[in-house]
Amino acid sequence: MLNLEIHEGKVLVPPLKKLSFPILSPSEEGFDSKNIYNAALIKERGTVVMLYRAESKEDNITGRIGLALSKDGVEFLRHPKPIIEPEYDYEKRGVEDPRIVKVGNNYYLTYTGYDGKVAKLCLATSKNLVTWEKHGPIFEEFPQTNGWTKSGAILPMKMSNGKFKGEYIMYFGDSNIWLAHSEDLIHWEYIEEPVLRPREGKFDSILVEPGPPAIMTDLGIVLIYNSAGMYDGIRKYKAGIAVFDREDPTKLVARSEEPILEPTYEWEINGWVDNVVFIEGLVEHEGRIYLYYGGADRYIGLAYWE
Secondary structure (H helix, E strand, C coil): CCCCCEEEEECCCCCCCEEECCCCCCCCCCCCCCCEEEEEEECCCEEEEEEEEEEECCCCCCEEEEEEEEECCCCEEEECCECCCCCCCCHHHEEEEEEEEEEECCCEEEEEEEECCCCEEEEEEECCCCCEEEEEEEECCCCHHCCCCCCEEEEECCCCCCCCCCCEEEEEEECCEEEECCCCCCCCEEEECCCCCCCCCCCCCCCCEECCCEEECCCCCEEEHHHHHHHEEEEEEEEEEEEECCCCCCCCEECCCCCCCCCCCCHHCCCCCCCCCEEEEEEEEECCCEECCCCCCCCEEEECCC
């Protein structure tokens, strides 16, 4: 599991290694011919399953969700057609940025539905990872951001103690990070005050946004998060780690002072959106913890801890 330490409110993290090349790039043609990035990952019967955001050169849809499979977690075979596409008005311009958990026999997928004006955090469920039932936007209204919600990272187990005992929790948002709670993983209520905010003068000074699903550990609830900050007038996306209290998921225990991942390779620096690494998927596989991330909103990269 994650080998983290906490010292005086700071998360100490072993350095990530990353592959120097993208593990997936846009296809020559088809629904993922322009950009392929921001993937959710889950492991099923020894197979690493990826659900990724894809954009086509042939239209202006901002996202469809594709499927790819791998035995080693590095080389993936893609399904030829998207498994989730825009259907309803709230997502007519795109279905984007999936994150996935499995609870019991069901898969729960949070994603962004974009109608061309407002992005809303949405939910879909499946029993086989291929056919999905959509449940619509999770929050019909969210006054804190004029209805704009994104990036839902669910903890795939019920809280065993504290205020939310017997409920599931989810971290969400793409400016600050808020907490929501649910009894059934379908209907959610949010807490009005953010639980994580940007920090002036740090790598996460502009925004913070959840990464992969949250993880319960002995140290607390671990949330890998994405962020943006300014560097010599250039906006750069980097990733950090936050740890919340095991019984009170609104209480921040510790946070990384330095980013755990940042753009360094040319394909992370130059792309559809420059200077971006953006983590959404995590799996344990063959003795490593694999983190899958979007590089410059055009490629999918892989970083790992031994």
